[in-house]
Amino acid sequence: MSTDATGTPSTDASFRAALDAFAARTRPLVALDFDGCLAPLVDDRDAARPTPRAAAALAALGDLPEDRRPLLALVSGRPLEPLSRLAAPPAGTALVGSHGAEVRLPGDDAATAPLEEHERALLADVTAAVRRVVETHPGTDLEPKPAGAVLHTRNADVATASAAARAVVDGPGRLPGVHALRGKDVVELAVLDVDKGRSVQMLRERLGADVVLYAGDDVTDEHALAVLDPAAGDVGVKVGPGETAASFRVADPDAVAEVLEHLVAAFSR
Ligand SMILES: [Mg+2]
Structure with a gap:
């Protein structure tokens, strides 16, 4: 065959x-x-x-x-x-x-x-936390995903972009069960392995x-x-x-x- x-x-x-x-x-x-x-x-x-x-x-x-x-x-x-x-x-x-x-x-x-129940709850927490960062960092955006939340910083000035990325990585990115992935102008937080x-x-x-x-x-x-x-x-x-x-x-x-x-x-x- x-x-x-x-x-x-x-x-x-x-x-x-x-x-x-x-x-x-x-x-x-x-x-x-x-x-x-x-x-x-x-x-x-x-x-x-x-x-x-x-x-x-x-x-x-x-x-x-x-x-x-x-x-x-x-x-x-x-x-x-x-x-x-x-x-x-x-x-x-x-x-x-x-x-x-x-x-x-x-x-x-x-x-x-x-998602399992605890992952669903974690996703809600993570999404809310990234939204709070976006609200205080002009030019940044939140992209909600089925198993994660993404911070986009392409349209922010350099200092704001870097501060927002740090706030996300050091905040919700540190929660147990969250996997943080930094890319170019993005930080993705995933709740699913x-x-x-x-x-x-x-x-x-x-x-x-x-x-x-x-x-x-x-x-x-x-x-x-x-x-x-x-x-x-x-x-x-x-x-x-x-x-x-x-x-x-x-x-x-x-x-x-x-x-x-x-x-x-x-x-x-
Ligand atoms: Mg293949």
Whole structure:
């Protein structure tokens, strides 16, 4: 079916059998990384697109009759908006952005974050604290996010910008459970420790999936591959070279497309 990074055919009967068994389950979830999995890695991140073959295979999965269609999800480190725009997945695809800090499930109007009760309370405190800083530092802005609050200082004078950033980092940024990230003209305070493993478990629960296939190319995908249970029918696919917890490996996005094409045929039977 495909070759691994060393060129070894991994057509394995075992891979095909795992895919066929996956497709025979009641509520299977196909969850895919984007960059390096559906889309080749490129220098200009905004130019990333799925290969034509990967786009067609994903569309074909989405076009299956409803009673034969798997649940679909994209799980990416990218923020949700560019993920949605660049990947252009079939309608009804669940989207997980920023490694899990932004989630849009089918039927949701907007992105939310999978927050627990204490994280929700912390987010309210952090947002209020950043708002107080913004109110006393002209030219600064608050951008509320599903799992955090961002201070923007681009339009403030240098002294005000630096004072506001300090107030945010030394104030709400020090609260237990808050992760502060300083960028150019921004300070982002996040209340969620996310990874793709937690994201896949969240998708499994929220979508009611009884089995999961996950494919990804990066070290961050290993968190997702590690929460899979092959003995229970989950299928992990590593794309490209490198250490992995996945049971199977393919070479590149077109080989991922081949896996998806195999699934389209299996779901159609
Ligand atoms: Mg990737």
